[in-house]
Amino acid sequence: MQDFHAFISAREALNVGLPLKVVNVISVHATESSKPPKAVEAIICRYADMIVDDVFAVHLKRKPLFASKMPFFEVHLSEKSE
Secondary structure (H helix, E strand, O other), X not given: OOOOHHHHHHHHHHHOOOOHHHHHHHHHOOOOOOOOOOOHXXXXXXXXXXXXXXXXXXXXXXXXXXXXXXXXXXHHHHHHHO
């Protein structure tokens, strides 16, 4: 099931009158978004969202989803499991 939190959050931001640039950042921050982030703020939020996902994965002793191709995480996880 796809996560619609970015869409729902963007709709709520629009409903309360936040600027369209902020609404756009919210709508594209999640990796489930069909549009890639273009604004610098949106790119930063996308990476921050990915970091949070990976932090939870490591906390739950699971392989990080997004950073798993980075050698640092592979070494870090193997050290932690010993």
